[in-house]
Each structure stands twice: as C-alpha cells, then as structure tokens.
Amino acid sequence: MRGSDLINVVLPVEILEEVLLRVVGDNRDRDACSLVCRRWRPLERATRRSAKLPASGAGADEVVGLFAERFPALLDVSIDERLSADAGAVAGHASRSRRPGISSSPPGRPRRIYRMPRYSRFVSPHRKEQTSGADGMESTCLTDAGLANLARGCKGLEKLSLVWCSAISSTGLARIAENCKKLTSLDIQACYIGDPGLVAIGEGCKLLNNLNLRFVEGATDQGLIGLVKNCGQSLVSLGVATCGWMTDASLHAVGSHCPNLEILSLEVEHVKNEGVIAVAKGCRLLKTLKLQCIGAGDEALEAIGSYCSLLESLSLNNFERFTDRSLSSIAKGCKNLTDLVLNDCLLLTDRSLEFVARSCKKIARLKINGCQNMETAALEHIGRWCPGLLELSLIYCPRVRDSAFLELGRGCSLLQSLYLVDCSRIGDDAMCHIARGCKNLTEISIRRGYEIGDKALISVAENCKSLKELTLQFCEKVSDTGLAAIAEGCSLQMLNLCGCQLITDKGLTSIARGFPDIVFLDISVLPLIGDMGLAEIGEGCPQLKDIALSHCPGVTDVGLGHLVRGCLQLQTGQLVYCKRVTSTGVATVVSSCSRLKKLLVEETKVSERTRRRAGPILSFLYNGL
Template sequence: MRGADLINLLLPDEILDEVLRRVAVSGAKRDLDACALVCRRWRRHDRATRRSAKLAASGARADEVLRLVAERFPALVEVSVDERISVEAAAAGPSCAAARSRRRPMYDVSPSGRRRRMSRSSNFGAHMSPFPLDQPGSDNETERTCLTDVGLTSLARGCKGLEKLSLVWCSSITSTGLVRISENCKNLSSLDLQACYIGDPGLIAIGEGCKLLRNLNLRFVEGTSDEGLIGLIKNCGQSLVSLGVATCAWMTDASLHAVGSHCPNLEFLSLESDHIKNEGVVSVAKGCRLLKTLKLQCMGAGDEALDAIGLFCSFLESLSLNNFEKFTDRSLSSIAKGCKNLTDLILNDCHLLTDRSLEFVARSCKKLARLKINGCQNMETAALEHIGRWCPGLLELSLIYCPRIQDSAFLEVGRGCSLLRSLYLVDCSRISDDALCYIAQGCKNLTELSIRRGYEIGDKALISFAENCKSLRELTLQFCERVSDAGLTAIAEGCPLRKLNLCGCQLITDNGLTAIARGCPDLVYLDISVLWSIGDMALAEIGEGCSQLKDIALSHCPEVTDVGLGHLVRGCLPLQSCQMVYCRRVSSTGIATIVSGCPKLKKLLVEEWKVSERTRRRAGSVLSFLCTGL
C-alpha cells in the first residue's frame, strides 16, 4: 500500500543491524551507502554500526572532516587516512561526481548527514613536503591545510573502539597525536605510520597504552630513533606479530636486539636498512623463532646472518632477499637445511649466487611453490633444471634479466612442474620458442603467461600454448617482435583470454585483433599500444566482440582515428580506463566521443592540447594529461 512503511513496522533493530552487518561484509561501500539512504532509521543504524572508513586528508578542512567522521560514526574500528589525496581531489573524483552536485561531505564513509560546502582551493601535492619534528605551529601554508594532531585527537576521543589505524604521508602528525591515540584507543591492534614525521615519545606512548598491538609498519618514518622503537617493543613486544621497518636511516642493530629479546611471537618481519649488520639479524633469528615471512634488504649483512636464519627459524615459509652484496651460496645452503617449509623465495640482485644455491633449495625445500629470480646474473641453466627436477609443486616462476638461462632448462620445468600456473619472463635473451613449447606441453594448467622483450619468441610458441593450455586467461607479449597474426589467431581459437597485452608487437595487424575480438568475448583488459599497423577496423571489431572490456591502452597507434573510437565506445559500455596519447589522427572530437559514450569512465589519458573546453568542463575529473613540458 502506498505510504505504508511495512518494513520498518515489522523489522526489529536486531535484524536491521544484522542486515547492515552482512552488507558491510559482502558488499561494496556504495551498497552500504544506499542502505543509509533508505530512511532516517536506517541511516541512524548505519551510523551506529559503520565499522570502516577511508579518508582523504589533505585540504583546508581535513581536521574538521575527521572530527565529523568521529562524531557520526562512533563504532568505527578501522580507519585509513591518506594525505596523498586531498579532500578537494577526492570530491572531484569520478566516483564522486554525483555527490559533488549534491554537496555531500567530502569523506569516504557515508552519504548521510548534513550537506556542507567544502573549500575547493587546490592543495593536492603540497603536503608532500617534509616538516620539522613536532612543530605544529609552523607558518608553512602546507602544514595548515594538512591533517594535524587536532583531527587525530578528535578521532581518538570519538572512536575509542578503534582497532586498525593507517596514517599514510600524514606529515603534520606529531607525537602528541599518537599520545592521544594511546590514551583512548586501548584495543588498537594495527598501526601503519608510513612516511609520518613522528618522534620517540609517540612510539613509546603507543607501546605503553596499546598492549594489544599486533601489526606495526614504520616505512619511511623519520624523526624517531632506536629509542622510540625500543620503548614501544619493550612494552608491547609480546603481542607483536608483524613488523615492517624500511628506509629509516635512524635504525641500527640496537632495535633488532630489542626485537629479538621482546618479540617471541613475531611472524612477519620486513627490514630495509643500510646500517644493519650481521649481529642485528642474528639477534632476531635467535629470539623470533616463529617467523614465517622474512623480507630483508641489508647491505651490511652477509652469510653469518642468513646462517642464523636457517639454524633457528624452522617455520619460515616466505623469504625475500634483496640487493645483498656479501652473502654467497653458503647462505642459501643454510636456509635450505633449516627451513624445510619454505614455499616462497625471492632473490633480487644477489650477484654472488650461483647454480649451487638453487640446487640446495630445490633438493631440500620440496614445498616450494613460488620462485622469483631477478638480476642474479651468475645463475645459469643448471639452476632452473634443479627446480624442475625437485620441486613438483611449483605454481609461479618469474625470471627477470637472467641472460645465461637457456632453453634446455625449461625442458626440466615442463617435465617436473605440471602444476605451474604463472610464468613471467623479462629480458631473458637466450630463451626461444623451444623453451616455451616445453612449458606448454608439460604445464597444461597455466593460466598466466607474461613475456617482455622476448626477441626470440614467435608464433610457434603461441600455437603450442593454444593447443595445450586451454586455461590460459592472461597473456602479455610486450615487444615480442616475432609474434604475428598467425600466433594471435591460434590463441584466440584456443584460449578464452580475459587480459591481453600486445604492446610493441609490430607484426600484429587488424586481422590478428579481429581474431581476438571474435574469439575472446570475455576480454576485460587490452593493451595495443605501439602497434603501428592497426586501424579503425580493429577497434570496430573490438567494440562489437568485447562487450565486457574495461581497460584499453592504444597509445602510439598512428592509424587510429575518431571514427574507430566511435565504433569502440558503442560496444564497450563498461569501459573505465583509456590511454591514447600520441595517436596523431585522433582529435578533440574523438576524445569527446570517449567521454560521452562511456558512462563508467574513470580515467582518460590524453594530450592536454587536444581537449576542448566543453569536454574539460564535462569530464575534468576523469582526464589525465601527458606531461610534455619536461
């Protein structure tokens, strides 16, 4: 009956709360916002139960925004504040176009509440400058428009049940703000202070007040010292499970000694420092024997440090070693002997490692599932052969700039690693079609293949994948100059792709893309940049055949014109992102066609001089311009 509110008459508060909770768990934020707009009762319940918020925090009203959020949503347990995004920029984003016209508050929590007019002066980017430690009274204009301790204090007092707090690039936050958090938010379990300029008193206060802290990220944190981290760890180290410290010039072995002494339950450690020596890593290994994930970039550490990891950390599952200049095969031998549960291994720019390293790992770590080798120039074919022989559970293999590995290595991988799902090859100059045929014939469960600058890769490999790998969904062939329409046609007939990158494959023409458009109707991502032979016919076929396409890149395509863009947008209504710079035959008319024909468009990268004033007014929030003034 019109005018009768039967739902609210029959629906008790408990059931309504459960409905909103399930929407929050399983649905998108816009679904929860829609619930809040049903009526005043639903809005009231949403405000009382909303649990998470993501906020832009650079702007003239940043502190007020955070205060309003804390007042209206007191049940928040997870708050993320990112100062790289201004309040004004967030309001001008494509997802907020409708909200802007209704003058909603400019924060990402709920559409409900009183509507306010916010300042539209542009401060985006200015907040990136560093500030002196604990000097909120600076006359710097940037600091006055950034989130400060005032806003953080409002959040602490209004949301005392806060459990997760992320402050990204909040450069005006000082120790005072963290002291307020520690005084009011006793249930805090996760704290991310990426690129914040806080001092030792703030960290010490968090340790004293937040005894349940489990996750701590101090990436790019300046202004503090060993004293602050040690003070925190001494007070709440027993509960700490995850710790990340990266590019912090102040950190020395003293902090790691404290970690080893007070964090027996630590499972995740990410450490990047040029000042850490063997002693610090050894202390962590001896004291944190439950470590499961370890990411190290310590220029001063060597074999002794990794020997200790292998000796004491038997539960280790994931190990990432980056830019080590001192450790040798001896280190990985120790890891292999002691860490039998290792499933993930990443080796970046470890120049002293040889084939013997991977032989140790392959023979001992039979659970290895993901392997990435980047820039380890002394590793040759034998290294990969060992993996193929001894690691039957391998799921992902990534080889980046490995110029000494040859085709024969992939014969063993194809024979022994039948479960392989993802293969990434970048700048591996000696790998040809034969290597990939071995993979295609042996690894028939492959779902993702990515090859960049594979100058010896051609149609023979693609035909083999089309015949054998019917589950292939993602294919990248960047600057594989021997790939032509024949190989692409075979892929279109045999593999229902969802993502395809053909950037720089100069032999591809309209015929190859026509085959893709007709054979891969589920395509959602397509990169056809730097294909000089394709034209409007290819775009017309894509528009007709790929109705689910969301992202397309067609920069440096000189034969594409406004006509082709018109055909494309008529069929690809879900299109959200488009890049088309240096398309000499595309004019302002073509850009206007994309804007007007794609209602879901979020980003369009073009040259600024091609955009008409009318298009700029209509879709300024989705336009990104190529920087041509450098």
C-alpha cells in the same frame, strides 16, 4: 505492494544493522543506504567500519573530526596527505546531502593528479620534532588536533594508517595511544614521529600485533625499543623500511621481547649480522622474512637456518655479501619453505638453487631478479626436485637458456603462472617445453621477449586450454598467425599486446571473434592497426572494461566511434599520442560510455564542453611537474 514499508515495519534494529554491515562495494553504496529514510541514516552511520580520509587542505582537521563524530564505530581508518580535503576527496563520506554516486568535484574540474607537497619531509633526524603551530603548516595539513579528535571519537579503532602526514607529531600519536586501547594495526609512512610517540603506543596499545614503519625520520632506536618492551609480546608482524636511525640495538630488543613474531620485513642500511642473529634466536616462530640489509652477510642467514625452522617465505634483496653458503644453511634448516625471492643477489650461483631444490621440496613460488651468476642449471634443479611449483618469475636472467625449460616442463606440471622479463636467451623452444608439460597454466606474462614468436603461441594454444591472462609486451616476433592460434585454442579474459608491432587489424579480428568475454585489452604501440580492427573489437567484445590504446597512429575518431558503440561496459581507458584522434573522438568516448570512471588523454584534445561534462573522470598527461 507499492507504498508499503514492510522492511521498516517488520525488521528489528538488530537485523537491519546486520544487513547494513554486509553491504559491499565502494562507500557510495552505503551512502545510498543512508539516504533511504531517517531510520536508516543513523543505523548506517553506526555500522560504518572503514574510511579513507584526506590529510591536506585547509579543512583537514575538521574533516577528520566530522568523521569521528558521525561514524564513531569506525574500526579501520587510513589518513593520507596525498588526498586533499578541499578537492572533493571525501565524496560520499563527510556530506550526506549529495545524491549517491555523484562526485563532489566541481563540474568541469578534471580529476586531480596528486603530487608530493613541495616542502621536504626528509630532514635530519637530529631536528627537533615538529609540533602543531611550529611553522604554520597546520593550516594546510592534518595536525595533532585532528588526530586527537579521531582518537576521542573512535575509541574502538583497531587499524590506523598514517601516510605522508607531515604536520603530526608524537603528541598526536600519544592521543591515539591514550584513547584507542583496541588498536591492533599501525602503519606509519613518511611521518615525522619521534620516540615519545612510539613509546606511548607501546604503553597504551597492548593488543598491537602489526606495526609498519616507513620513512619515520623523527625516531631513534630508543623509540622502537620502548615500544617492543611494552607490547612486544603481542607483535606478530613488524616492518621497518628506510629508517636511517635503526641499528642492531633495535633488533636485539625485537629478539628479546617479540617471541611471537611471525612476519618481519627489514629494509635498512645500518643493521649487521649481530642484529639479524639476535632476531633469529629470539623469534623462532618466524614464517615470513624479507631482508634488505646491505651490512649483513652469510652469518645472518646461517642463524635463520639454524633457529627458524618454521620459515615459509624468504625474500632477499640487494645483497652483495650473501653467497651460496647462505642458502645452503636455509635449505638445511627451513624444510617448510614455499616462497623464495632473490633480487640482485650477485654472488649467488646455480649451487644455491640446487641446495634449495633438493631440501625444500615444498617450493611453490620462485622469483629470481637480476641474479646474473645464475644460469641454466639453476632452473634444471628446480624442475627435477620441486614438483609443486606454481609460480615462476625470471627477471633479467641473461644466462638462462631454453634447455632449462625442458626440465621445468617435465617436472613442474602444476605450474600456473609464468613471468619472463628481459630474458634475452629464452625463445620459442623454451615456451614449447613449458606448454607441453605445464597444461595448467592460467597466466603467462612475457616482457621484451625478443626471441619469442608465433611458434611459442601455437604450442601454448594447443596445450594450455585453461589460460586466462596473456601478456606479450614488446615481443616483436609475434604476429597475427600466433594470435589467431591463441584465439582458437584459449578463452582469454586479459590480453596485453603492447609493442607487438607485427599485429594488424587481422589480429584484432581474431581477438574479437575468439575472446567474447575479454575484460582487459592493451593494444598500445601497434602501428599497423586501424579503424577496422577497432570496429571488430567493438562488435565482438561486449564485456570489455579496460582498454589501453596509445601510440597508435592509424586509429581515428571513426574507429573510436565503432569501438564504444559496442563496448558499453568500458570503465577505464588510455588514449594518448594517437595523432589522428581529435577532440571529437574523445567527446564520443565520454558521451557513449556511461560507466566510464577514468580516461587518460592529452589535455589539448579535450574541448570545453567535454571538460564540463566529464571533468571528474579525465586524467591528463603533463610534460613536467
């Protein structure tokens, strides 16, 4: 009955807390719950589990302290200096006086384009560690004081991410270690944290199982060694990237103290064979390994193949010393391998994939990027020996020809996703082989496929009835004929036609009549489309949420009007370099799309009235920084 408060009368506190815990979506939904009544507000605060906070701006320390005071049950906190405390980045969090769903950005202010602060973070590792108050930086950034407030207020914290927090030091991290004994995940990116901070985490956070260090300049080997000596037994995942101080000494410690490590990601310069070998011998439970160590060679991967028989995912990046000998060792020892990524491994040849294909028959996902010595035979081996392949990605593989896909079509009938980028010798015949043999394809993404045209699309339309996502960027032979076949044979939800310059309004008509449930459409850089095509899209695609419509000289304000009258679900749009679109067209989009969250436009085409009305959702292209 109207006026009756049955929920608060009947539901006990415990049940209401469980209900609030299950509120999903963005935090504005939880904000709305907190404003229902006085009883709900403290309960919602007591059940808030995650937050993303700003680390720049004059009030950064105060904002973090306010959060820690109001939401003591936070378990997952991300603090990012690219978000500003004085730019409305904490809308719906710190202040509860606003109505839910209303942005905290002042009216008329466009959404901020975040850029890195001007001062340099990449200083010499020999510099004395920055502490609060050293150079006044604390007045505009989060400092150790703010981090200490968080540590004291949220002692149950389990996950902490610190991104580009330039003014914090080991002192702040030590406060986290002292107070947050339940911390299980720590992600530090581009923060000048020294050895004492890492050692303190090791001593205080014995439950830590996930550690990610990226651009952590203030530390040395001693910091990581001190950490793993104290909590290495609990570590399951470790990532170190672009930390110039890391050497084999750190990896020797990881191998000695982290027997339960399952995930390891290394992107470092000074590590050599000895360090990787030490990890292989000591971390025999490794399941996921990502390596970018230019100083390592075949001996390192031979050790992985010999000692890490449980390995399931392997990613090798930018190696100039690995040869076929490396993957031969992996193939012999890692029979459970399901995911293989090879990026710019210039010395690997077709023999490498032959070793893997014959021995690792569980391969499900394969990505080859810039391995220029791999030719057609490499993929033929995969087609013959890996029937469980689900995803295949080929990026800049200029020597692979159409015939490779004959074997893939015959042997990999379960293939679901295919990505082809800059594969200049792959054409219609290859796609026909795939389409006829891999009828379970749900996603095809082709970029700069200059030899792929309508014949390929017709075959896909006839055979791949489950296709949901199709990308054809700068496939210049694709025309309305192929698009009409796809529209008749498939039910796409996402379509990218950027740069397919033969597409006209007739092609857009096929889209409108064939894909009523499409939610994403990119029709940028199509010089032959105009207002008639947009009118068809507006009439036939009522579920469309995201559209990219840039560099289209034939589109005018009239076409935009027809589009937005029918596509009422639009949430994001790109509308730049359409020379016949004016401020009137932009205003029409803004006023007609009540669900719009982001619109990329040219600043010169935004009137003052539109700016006042929709400033928070506007993003502008700038010519310079």
